Amino acid sequence: MSEVLDVRLFTSVFVTLFVIMDPPGTVPIFLGLTSAMTARQRNRAARQAILVAFGVIVAFALFGQSLLNYLHISLPALQAAGGLLLLFIAMELLTGKAEEPRPSASTSVNVAMVPLGTPLLAGPGAIVATMVFVKQGDGGFSDWFAILLAVIAVHLCLYLAMRFASVVHRVLGESGTTLVSRIAGLLLAAIAVQLLADAVFAFIDARG
Template identity: 55%
Template sequence: MFDVSVYTATAITLIVIMDPPGQVPVFLSLVGRRDEAYRRRAAWQAPLVSLFVVSVFAVGGKAILGYLHIGIPALQGAGGLLLLLVALQLLTGTGEPPTGKATEDVNVAIVPLGTPLLAGPGTIAAVIVAVSEGHGDAGAYLAIAAAIVTAHAVVCLALLYSTTVVRVLKISGITLLAKIAGLLLAAIAVQLIATSVIGFAATG
């Protein structure tokens, strides 16, 4: 039977970790200067990429990490370093979209939006823990799957509706937003790296 309590707890946990409102400024800073079709496509592609990654880890996360001998602190450290690179680009760049043949095919919906911003270490860890606490109960697993889909649907709606904000912010607003988002991302990255170090120290 469908476990409502597991669904509610998992959905709330994932929504809080993924932070849909907090993703909006980063999303707009990355795609705000693109055309509307690109922005709308990225708004649903990013949650879709995240949904795929999270689903993979929900099904075989413990086995994957165990086989590769990777712990959650290592994921946090890698995610933090990747986010720090993106933050530095936003802080030191001009806010212009990438140009040139080498960067034309770069899809920000995959990196950094889909992962590690949405499907980051916190999201992956929460899903692995939730699945491990299911103890083989089909109802609990169904509830976890529904919670994962619900959380990503909320993120998708937030990103889709945020595309209309671009018309209000204009170019100067997008540039300012990129700097603010870069600062916030840098703080998140440093926190992830610090948490990773603490995790390694605790297990060592």
């Protein structure tokens, strides 16, 4: 079994990405960003967000380091950019702009891609962590299979969390969802600031 799947690597990747991407913590933010959608639109947004996030993670795992080297972009710069974008989304959640009625279903597609797919799910932390695991592996089939399987497992957890967010929405009601959205906005703002702070310290360490 170890020749086909490195269980230790699979466990490390799964636990790390699960903590970073945080499926349970995604539920209130997902509800806040999709509060104006119908249940069908919300389910569609969940599927699209998972596909986008999975595609981004896999793309960066395969080509991320080469792309960053070609563009002369450091990992802290990528982290800071993701933090700024998350801070903007957090402000929308805190001010209620994310809950304003949307004129068409096409807007929900954009929400599923940005910010749900990236940088909320496939954010700088998840991207960098995946790139590090790929870099640390020996490039063998068992390592690649373990990383891919762990990424799929985490995204399955994310999908289930968002798929059943409608149940949470029915339980909480409109007022409860609004309250959760405000709290999620505050937490997301804190996450964004932490990303920016980590990026600043990384820049300082690189200079030093």
